[in-house]
Amino acid sequence: MSDAPRSPRERFREQTRNEAKQVAMEQLAESGAAGISVNAIAKRMGVTGPALYRYFANRDALLTELVTDGYRDLAETLEGLAHEHRGEPPEVRFREVAAGFRAWALRAPQWFLLLFGTPVPGFRAPEGTVEFADRAFRPVLEVLAETEPPPASAADALDGQLLAWRDRRGGLAQPAPALQKAIRAWARMHGMISLEITGQFAGMEVDPEPLYRAEVESILTGSW
Numbered sequence: 571m572s573d574a575p576r577s578p579r580e581r582f583r584e585q586t587r588n589e590a591k592q593v594a595m596e597q598l599a600e601s602g603a604a605g606i607s608v609n610a611i612a613k614r615m616g617v618t619g620p621a622l623y624r625y626f627a628n629r630d631a632l633l634t635e636l637v638t639d640g641y642r643d644l645a646e647t648l649e650g651l652a653h654e655h656r657g658e659p660p661e662v663r664f665r666e667v668a669a670g671f672r673a674w675a676l677r678a679p680q681w682f683l684l685l686f687g688t689p690v691p692g693f694r695a696p697e698g699t700v701e702f703a704d705r706a707f708r709p710v711l712e713v714l715a716e717t718e719p720p721p722a723s724a725a726d727a728l729d730g731q732l733l734a735w736r737d738r739r740g741g742l743a744q745p746a747p748a749l750q751k752a753i754r755a756w757a758r759m760h761g762m763i764s765l766e767i768t769g770q771f772a773g774m775e776v777d778p779e780p781l782y783r784a785e786v787e788s789i790l791t792g793s794w
Contacts, residue, residue: 598680603690640681641702648709660716668786711752719747
């Protein structure tokens with residue numbers, strides 16, 4: 571059974587909210603998350619600040635939606651790649667997911683920096699955004715769980731913390747070595763992408779793409 575058609579008022583509300591979020595993304599690109607202002611967005615849209623506050627209670631409410639949208643978009647991108655390459659060896663699937671993470675970040679660097687960059691002063695994303703953050707991480711975890719775990723190291727002391735995190739999240743069944751490998755891989759990929767997006771390789775005249783691929787291969791071969 572199809573959903574009931576939305577009223578003109580509901581369609582207008584959704585259109586206004588989407589337009590406001592689009593302008594906020596432009597502000598992100600121009601001046602970073604700290605530069606987002608509901609009043610400035612309203613002015614650019616040709617409406618008053620109080621009018622826009624009917625759609626977003628405050629700046630933090632708008633930021634929360636942008637964070638949620640960003641994690642959802644990243645999760646759907648990585649989930650789609652994992653599904654597209656299902657049945658292939660886990661090493662192949664991990665390469666595709668890792669490449670997809672970098673490609674997504676390069677397409678939307680302002681989103682990447684909002685999710686993974688310097689925290690916005692005075693803003694703390696609510697617990698509800700964690701669900702989407704976990705979804706983005708899960709394709710990395712699930713495919714790496716099928717590969718060899720990293721060799722024993724001092725980081726094994728993290729096992730108890732990782733298992734406690736797994737149990738709090740629910741829906742995960744991977745053992746501690748797989749959790750450790752995935753979170754360390756996530757940190758390494760994130761670090762490489764962050765350096766690329768913020769232009770840290772420019773002065774070195776190094777092409778980040780093969781450097782990133784080499785890091786992905788080192789994860790697969792256990793070069794920790």
